[in-house]
Amino acid sequence: MRERPILISFRDALRGLGAVWRAERNFRIHTAAAYGVLWGAWLLGLSFLEWVALVLTIGLVLTMEVWNTVLEAVVDLSSPEWNDLARWTKDAAAGAVFLAAAGAIATGVLVFGPRLLVPGLIWRALLARGWLAGIAALPWFGLVATIFLPRKERPTVR
Numbered sequence: 001m002r003e004r005p006i007l008i009s010f011r012d013a014l015r016g017l018g019a020v021w022r023a024e025r026n027f028r029i030h031t032a033a034a035y036g037v038l039w040g041a042w043l044l045g046l047s048f049l050e051w052v053a054l055v056l057t058i059g060l061v062l063t064m065e066v067w068n069t070v071l072e073a074v075v076d077l078s079s080p081e082w083n084d085l086a087r088w089t090k091d092a093a094a095g096a097v098f099l100a101a102a103g104a105i106a107t108g109v110l111v112f113g114p115r116l117l118v119p120g121l122i123w124r125a126l127l128a129r130g131w132l133a134g135i136a137a138l139p140w141f142g143l144v145a146t147i148f149l150p151r152k153e154r155p156t157v158r
Contacts, residue, residue, distance in 0.1 A: 020069050022152040027065045030101070032143035034058040037108060039136055043125045050111050057107045064100040068093045 020027050041054055071093045079086040115121055126133050 017066070020066050021146075024065065024069050025147060025151060026097070027062070027069070028143070028147050028149075030061050030065055032140060032147060034062065035140050035143055039140060040112060042136065043129060043133055044112070044115055044121070045125070046111065053107055053111060057104045061097070061100045061104045064097045068097045 021031070037054055037058065041051060046054070072090055075086045075089050129136075
């Protein structure tokens with residue numbers, strides 16, 4: 001069997017992420033939060049290790065959200081009727097996302113907390129970045145707006 005070209009694999013992966021984006025409001029919420037965190041990290045000039053902590057944490061939360069979506073779809077496919085084990089599985093997967101998000105909040109508090117206690121630091125950072133800070137923040141408003149878009153249903157098997 002011939003291997004698929006790598007670009008086809010990337011296309012399929014991006015199509016899957018797009019499907020999750022359209023179907024899952026929580027994924028859009030996490031993405032908007034991630035953009036806001038990255039904007040704040042850029043604005044405040046965080047250190048390399050702080051960036052590493054934030055990027056890894058964001059990657060974990062978004063990955064957990066995708067896996068939760070996948071697991072819910074597999075459970076729905078394998079158990080179309082209501083089932084205690086299916087409910088337990090979905091709840092456990094949602095709990096994993098919750099733990100990842102709680103860890104992300106803790107990471108954010110540890111990284112940003114000391115800076116937020118410095119009076120006037122955010123205003124000084126905004127003034128230092130000038131108009132670029134406003135331009136960089138604009139996509140966040142678009143991401144937040146997508147949270148309120150109607151959910152596109154996942155495909156169903158008939």
